[in-house]
Amino acid sequence: MQKVIKENIIKNIILIVILIILYPLIQNFLLNSNLITDKGAAGDIIVVTSVIAVTACFGNFAFTYEKIKKQKSFQRFLAHFITGLFMLIIGISLIFTTILTTIIMDYFFLIDVTLLLLYLACISYDFWDLYRISLLH
Numbered sequence: 001m002q003k004v005i006k007e008n009i010i011k012n013i014i015l016i017v018i019l020i021i022l023y024p025l026i027q028n029f030l031l032n033s034n035l036i037t038d039k040g041a042a043g044d045i046i047v048v049t050s051v052i053a054v055t056a057c058f059g060n061f062a063f064t065y066e067k068i069k070k071q072k073s074f075q076r077f078l079a080h081f082i083t084g085l086f087m088l089i090i091g092i093s094l095i096f097t098t099i100l101t102t103i104i105m106d107y108f109f110l111i112d113v114t115l116l117l118l119y120l121a122c123i124s125y126d127f128w129d130l131y132r133i134s135l136l137h
Contacts, residue, residue, distance in 0.1 A: 004070050005130055011080045012087075012123055019091040030099045038055060039104050046100045053093035060086035065133050087122055094119055103129070 035042040063083055068075040094115045102112050 004076060005064070005127075007076060007080055008126060008130055011084050012126070014085060015087055015091065018088065019095065022092060023095050024091045026095050027099050030096070030103065035100065035103055042100045046097055046104075049093045049096040049100070053090050056086045056089040056093065057122070059123060060090065063129075065129050070080070083126055087119075087126070090122055091119055 035045065060083060063079070063086070065079055068079045070076060098112055098115050101108075
């Protein structure tokens with residue numbers, strides 16, 4: 001079980017690094033787009049990214065490590081890959097949301113705090129699922 005937890009920690013560190021790298025790229029793209037002057041379109045993009053985030057959250061929370069054989073490397077890798085993709089999609093969607101929200105209504109720190117807490121909740125749920133499975137076995 002310790003091996004799966006270490007792998008999960010590595011997965012989450014990799015995801016955070018990827019999201020940190022993507023943040024300025026997404027920010028630069030959005031701030032240099034026509035969304036700066038077209039706040040209606042920026043709002044429409046928030047709706048789209050919200051649908052994407054909700055879909056990824058649904059998949060992420062529906063997944064459970066309980067269904068994999070932890071001693072099988074391929075199954076562990078596939079599980080980490082699947083949850084990693086969902087969490088990457090959620091993170092990218094949240095980056096879009098925070099930047100677009102700032103474009104529409106200016107910066108409000110509570111939006112960033114809320115989105116950060118949402119992402120931390122996704123990470124925590126991922127670890128909770130592993131912890132819950134360790135209690136079952």
